[in-house]
Amino acid sequence: MRTIPQAPGFDSTLAVLREGFPFIWNRCQDLGSDVFQTRLLGQKIICLHGPEGAQLFYDSTRFMRTGAVPRRIQTTLMGQDAIQTLDDEQHQRRKRLFMDLMTPTRVNFLLELLDGEWEWAAREWEQRDVVELFPAAQDILCRAACAWVGMPLFEDEVRERARDFGRMVDAFGGVGARHGRGKRARRRAEAWVRTYVQEVRRGRADVPENSPAEAFIWFTDVDGGLLSPQMVAVEIINLLRPIVAIATYITFGAKALAEHAPYRKLLQRNDDYAHLFAQEVRRNFPFGPFLGARVREEFTWQGYRFPKGTLTLLDIYGINHDPRLWEEPDTFWPERFENREPTPFDMLPQGGGDYLSGHRCAGEWITLSVLKQAMHFLARRLRYDVPPQDLSYDLTRMPTMPRSGFIMRNVRLLAPAREVPAAAAVARCPFHG
Numbered sequence: 001m002r003t004i005p006q007a008p009g010f011d012s013t014l015a016v017l018r019e020g021f022p023f024i025w026n027r028c029q030d031l032g033s034d035v036f037q038t039r040l041l042g043q044k045i046i047c048l049h050g051p052e053g054a055q056l057f058y059d060s061t062r063f064m065r066t067g068a069v070p071r072r073i074q075t076t077l078m079g080q081d082a083i084q085t086l087d088d089e090q091h092q093r094r095k096r097l098f099m100d101l102m103t104p105t106r107v108n109f110l111l112e113l114l115d116g117e118w119e120w121a122a123r124e125w126e127q128r129d130v131v132e133l134f135p136a137a138q139d140i141l142c143r144a145a146c147a148w149v150g151m152p153l154f155e156d157e158v159r160e161r162a163r164d165f166g167r168m169v170d171a172f173g174g175v176g177a178r179h180g181r182g183k184r185a186r187r188r189a190e191a192w193v194r195t196y197v198q199e200v201r202r203g204r205a206d207v208p209e210n211s212p213a214e215a216f217i218w219f220t221d222v223d224g225g226l227l228s229p230q231m232v233a234v235e236i237i238n239l240l241r242p243i244v245a246i247a248t249y250i251t252f253g254a255k256a257l258a259e260h261a262p263y264r265k266l267l268q269r270n271d272d273y274a275h276l277f278a279q280e281v282r283r284n285f286p287f288g289p290f291l292g293a294r295v296r297e298e299f300t301w302q303g304y305r306f307p308k309g310t311l312t313l314l315d316i317y318g319i320n321h322d323p324r325l326w327e328e329p330d331t332f333w334p335e336r337f338e339n340r341e342p343t344p345f346d347m348l349p350q351g352g353g354d355y356l357s358g359h360r361c362a363g364e365w366i367t368l369s370v371l372k373q374a375m376h377f378l379a380r381r382l383r384y385d386v387p388p389q390d391l392s393y394d395l396t397r398m399p400t401m402p403r404s405g406f407i408m409r410n411v412r413l414l415a416p417a418r419e420v421p422a423a424a425a426v427a428r429c430p431f432h433g
């Protein structure tokens with residue numbers, strides 16, 4: 001039996017805080033191994049890197065999610081007992097519901113909503129001296145997401161709802177005040193959705209027919225009963241929050257456009273280039289550092305023993321930046337995807353493995369489609385100046401993004417004026433649904 005390499009020191013908690021996203025990849029390079037063990041907050045863990053490690057990690061016969069997600073993340077980012085924490089039949093039944101909402105027709109409806117929201121926002125930006133893209137994109141995505149899901153949203157609450165979804169994401173790597181803001185944001189959002197669910201079930205409110213909200217409100221779990229209003233709230237937020245979180249990728253994409261002018265011209269001339277560009281944004285820029293699971297039953301892999309119950313972390317950021325997998329991995333180069341489609345185990349910005357039976361993010365298709373649309377809009381339909389600002393980002397902060405939020409000046413909408421599509425008008429109604 002081989003001994004799993006040991007990271008230096010008794011506990012690596014401070015090293016994670018000091019190094020951030022590259023922590024696992026740094027240790028793998030130092031140790032010359034794609035598997036090593038260490039301790040975090042005193043708990044023994046095993047870290048995995050590389051496509052083979054990812055394939056192992058997503059083997060549901062060997063790993064489970066139950067007990068792998070810390071309570072502090074459940075109470076901020078994803079909600080307690082959410083789909084990400086489930087296994088086996090319960091996970092698969094709820095995952096099928098999520099996947100049923102990701103059909104091309106449904107995704108196209110979301111893009112229609114967003115098309116109108118981007119244009120409407122740009123018309124408003126023309127009246128402003130300065131626009132910060134990150135919060136503005138959050139608002140756009142929040143309006144469209146709520147209209148798409150079927151959640152009623154008043155215009156005067158858009159900024160607060162969007163900010164709360166952002167706070168949930170910001171809290172996953174935070175302590176102290178950041179974590180506290182995330183917990184309070186989740187409590188507010190859950191109360192908002194939970195109240196609506198209760199009103200619909202009592203016949204006091206209507207839910208849009210065939211909407212995701214309707215699907216969750218009347219979904220029956222493996223025991224044949226309806227999910228509790230609280231559980232419905234958790235899972236509806238798991239639709240809304242990730243869509244709003246795409247604002248981070250959009251902001252990184254705007255940074256790439258500003259720093260690599262030729263890509264703007266390629267986006268303007270070539271419809272297909274947006275796919276390459278969006279994939280490179282997702283690969284190159286940091287979003288999540290790693291994922292966790294626990295060993296179901298003791299097993300041996302490549303001569304290493306994995307004891308039952310051991311928390312195991314998969315390196316997301318490091319796999320996306322491994323020079324063995326990606327030529328010049330720290331260079332932003334969309335053309336790398338011209339003749340290469342990522343596998344489920346060599347590019348993991350939103351997790352890997354299989355969509356239906358595994359824990360790969362159900363919303364990955366939406367993320368890619370929304371990001372492509374946003375990049376087309378910024379490159380083709382807007383003219384704006386990018387004043388001097390700090391577009392750097394801190395890899396020790398999880399999550400992270402350009403420090404300035406991407407400031408634009410003198411915004412002008414280039415497309416001919418037209419009526420906003422009817423679908424987008426739904427999102428702007430004071431109380432749609």
